[in-house]
Amino acid sequence: MSNQQHRGGEGRRQYQLVADRIRALIEEEGAGPGTRLLAERELAAKLGVSRPSLREALIALEIDGRVEIRGGSGVYVCAPPAGSGGATPSLGDSPAELMQARAVLEGAVIMLAAARVTKEGLQRLEAALAAMRAEHARGSKPIEADRRFHICIAEMAGNPVLVDMVGALFDGRHGPIASRMSGEAEATQQAWQVALGEHEAIYRALEARNPQVAAAALSSHLQASHGRWVGEPIEMVVNGAVSP
Numbered sequence: 001m002s003n004q005q006h007r008g009g010e011g012r013r014q015y016q017l018v019a020d021r022i023r024a025l026i027e028e029e030g031a032g033p034g035t036r037l038l039a040e041r042e043l044a045a046k047l048g049v050s051r052p053s054l055r056e057a058l059i060a061l062e063i064d065g066r067v068e069i070r071g072g073s074g075v076y077v078c079a080p081p082a083g084s085g086g087a088t089p090s091l092g093d094s095p096a097e098l099m100q101a102r103a104v105l106e107g108a109v110i111m112l113a114a115a116r117v118t119k120e121g122l123q124r125l126e127a128a129l130a131a132m133r134a135e136h137a138r139g140s141k142p143i144e145a146d147r148r149f150h151i152c153i154a155e156m157a158g159n160p161v162l163v164d165m166v167g168a169l170f171d172g173r174h175g176p177i178a179s180r181m182s183g184e185a186e187a188t189q190q191a192w193q194v195a196l197g198e199h200e201a202i203y204r205a206l207e208a209r210n211p212q213v214a215a216a217a218l219s220s221h222l223q224a225s226h227g228r229w230v231g232e233p234i235e236m237v238v239n240g241a242v243s244p
Contacts, residue, residue, distance in 0.1 A: 056181075
């Protein structure tokens with residue numbers, strides 16, 4: 001089966017398919033500009049999709065100019081932009097799919113890294129963690145230091161290909177939907193304070209050279225990170241096991 005078939009008809013991503021269903025619902029109900037859509041929980045139930053999938057679809061529709069998301073108020077229909085087509089365009093990878101891919105890849109990487117921990121590797125990891133703390137203390141978002149932390153773990157695994165893959169998946173956060181979701185979730189210092197604690201737990205597990213604890217700490221961090229993006233966790237697959 002091709003990658004396109006895996007993603008759904010002709011390579012369309014899940015958020016596109018859900019967004020198309022929302023557009024069809026708007027047309028079927030004759031909802032004009034300014035009409036407020038059903039509350040998120042009701043709309044997800046009506047469409048039979050998860051709330052994280054619904055959120056990705058609504059953000060895709062907002063970027064496409066079809067709806068406006070007003071925080072604390074709801075989602076409102078907009079007049080279709082001139083020249084817009086009948087299907088939701090691709091806006092890059094789904095944040096949920098990116099996080100699941102990271103969980104699978106980095107879960108395997110950290111198991112390998114834990115078996116190959118060196119004093120120098122731990123020093124580089126601690127330096128990245130210290131940079132995260134320093135940027136957080138200055139009121140900045142320590143995204144680059146966060147990236148370096150995950151790259152350092154991949155470097156300890158000793159495989160340059162894995163280093164490149166970890167970096168590429170981390171950079172997926174800059175896609176249109178992912179950046180919109182992460183930007184809102186990471187706007188507070190409290191969110192980064194929690195994330196720092198998660199990184200510290202990963203560091204301590206590697207320092208103890210405990211592969212199972214390290215993998216569990218990483219899975220917990222990635223699940224919590226995505227939960228902060230969408231408001232609830234998703235299932236993560238790490239080394240063949242699914243964590244709720």
